Amino acid sequence: MKNRSNILTIDQEQGIAIVTLNNPGEKVNKLSEELIEEFSVTCDSLEQDPRVEGVLLMSGKEENFIAGADIGMFKARETAHELAELSRVGHQILLRVEHFAKPFVVAIHGSCMGGGTELALACHYRIVSDHPSTKIALPEVKLGLLPGMGGTQRLPALIGIQKSLPYLLTGRNIYPRQAKRNGFADEVVHRHGLKEAGIRAAKKLAGGTFVRKDRRSLAEKALEGNPATRALIFAQARKQTLAQTKGNYPAAMKIIDSVEYRYKHGFVKGMDNESKLFGELAVSPESRALVQLFFGMTHAKNNPMENRVRPVETIAVLGAGLMGAGIAEVSAEQGYRVWLKDQTADRALKGKAQIDENLLSKVEKRILNPMDRDRQLSRIHTTDSYDGFGRIDLVIEAVFEDLELKRSIVKEVQRESGSSTIFASNTSSLPISEIAAGARYPGNIIGMHYFSPVQKMPLLEIIKTPKTKQWVLATAYDVGVKQGKTVIVVNDGPGFYTTRILAPFMNEALLLLEEGASVEQLESTMKQFGFPVGPIALFDEVGIDVGAHVSEVLGALFRERGAKTSSKAAELAEAGYLGRKNGKGFYLYPSGKGKKKKVNRAIYSYFGGEKRKKFTPEEIQSRMALMMVNEAVLCLQEEILLSAGDGDLGAILGLGFPPFLGGPFRYIDREGAASVCSALEKLQSKHGDRFRPAEMLQEMASSGKAFYD
DSSP states (O other): OEEEOSSEEEEEETTEEEEEEOOTTOSSOOBOHHHHHHHHHHHHHHHHOTTOSEEEEEEOSSSEEEOOBOTHHHHTOOSHHHHHHHHHHHHHHHHHHHTOSSOEEEEEOSEEETHHHHHHHHSSEEEEEOOTTOEEEOGGGGGTOOOTTTHHHHHHHHHOHHHHHHHHHHOOOBOHHHHHHHTSOSEEEOGGGHHHHHHHHHHHHHTTOOOOOOOSOHHHHHHHHSHHHHHHHHHHHHHHHHHHHTTOOHHHHHHHHHHHHHHHHOHHHHHHHHHHHHHHHHTSHHHHHHHHHHHHHHHHTSOTTGGGOOOOOEEEEEOOSHHHHHHHHHHHHTTOEEEEEOSSHHHHHHHHHHHHHHHHHHHHTTSSOHHHHHHHHHTEEEESSOTTGGGOSEEEEOOOSOHHHHHHHHHHHHHHSOTTOEEEEOOSSSOHHHHTTTOSOGGGEEEEEEOSSTTTOOEEEEEEOTTOOHHHHHHHHHHHHHTTOEEEEEEOSTTTTHHHHHHHHHHHHHHHHHTTOOHHHHHHHHHHHTOSSOHHHHHHHHOHHHHHHHHHHHHHHHHHTTOOOOOHHHHHHHTTOOBGGGTBSSEEOOSSTTOOOEEOGGGGGGTTOSOOOOOOHHHHHHHHHHHHHHHHHHHHHTTSBSOHHHHHHHHHHHHOOOGGGTSHHHHHHHHOHHHHHHHHHHHHHHHOGGGOOOHHHHHHHHHTOOSOO
């Protein structure tokens, strides 16, 4: 039997129908309405065919199973009722799979997300490949949604409430060995053995010889099996979730509600309730903002200059500190050959040792297998000289923020390399044009601003100058995407975009401290607003000395506009308060495992003494958030930013602007330009011209226009 349709291919081996899913013309498979309809017809045909003993579902894509549901289905529906009905349609097809009269086996290789995971949960047997690219998740919470195709019902039933809630509430990945250990996967095999293993499994199930083992511990079974202790599990989950989300992400709480409802009222009513909650969440402003963020990130993965990209095989990273080592690690992970250079061989080796430590940690967590760890590490070559730099395609400089040092490095590199080598500076504030001054090949110089820690932070801010060649920009963009980053491109200028909007935000925190605010109130109030970390903790993480340097670079720009700038960062750095890097900043960082940081009370001597006063949360939030928002508009007005969309991506992914608010520009659209402008004018009358609304914002307030349609 062989049947070929638009999306599904059906072959038969040994009495097992092998259904291959392959969206034509797409890089990834998605669950679409077309696929759901075709899948339903296929199930009817296979169930009625007497030659078919069982079904094996596989992907025809090289690196993914199903990347999730087609988000476009949500865009086509506007009401909670319509979206709840969409969820119920999904339920019907997966119930069709779950109740299929013959064994239904799924073989997963690569990315299996959202609806793909929910489809796998409905199957009778799950096999996953042991490849590092294989990862399984229910990431709907990141879109302000809950899994709407039975995920909140079937995952807890399969692996237990306590094991499933962390995956449902964070959207984090389940890797192959974790999947086998927690009970999601029945088998883990080599990618090339998936089909054979699937056929064997289907025949085994058809023979009635398979009994799934409950992989929960005795304690988990006892706690989850008793209604009273089960209620305690859900109560604790709500308490922890509220502490983390501050009530800003309603999806997380509704996920807990959905799981608990199933245990109180049964599977059938639980499924219907899941659909209802899905519809409610899908029309919430938080979900709308997060879905638009998803679309923005997806769009940024497509290089608009793809036809100008030149091949990059070897990357040199200059500076083997935390930033440089991080850039080297994400580059080697994607198959690039990397030269890690520092002033001495020992420093370069120390950087490589740090990478090795990170990779070993992944092996211990079973995210990476030992062979792939060895392969990645073997791609990194340490050096203390420029010998052989003529063979380097891209040089990424990640040394200290000193203009003359960076200029001298440009000259040294371009003396040893040729006109085909790109030089990228990882500076966070120095204008790229100034770094390129006097360069032999100024058109080859670009900014590639990574964020720390590089391995985790998703943003890459690329800075182009008027002289940057198009192929250089296109190639840098391509490398960033391959490194797994969401890329935005901005024009050159002091601080570019992200550092420029962060600087006044941090400056306002210092001014509030000078006025008597406490570290504790600033931190808790801005976290309540939605920032993942408070501004004072961020100061310590970035480094107070770095903050002082940025203030020096950008101070003149802000003072020209009549802004009041604080000199406290420079005073603190001069006194030896550097932050986490030396264990002493706004916080003290005691050595020893498990010891927590605490507020450094001595720091208040620089801010008027120990006595602190209370501010209203609204004043702190409006002063700090609107300072960042207004500066973002100024960056768009001055054409540092190329689009509002890039501005929102940069603020959220690089600086932690609350994702549920959509970024500075979607925040303005949500609140209304007139309302934001009025709030800034009130702050201006009280605190001075640093709060003067940007001209573009004033114009939009007058015209009633928005940044987005």
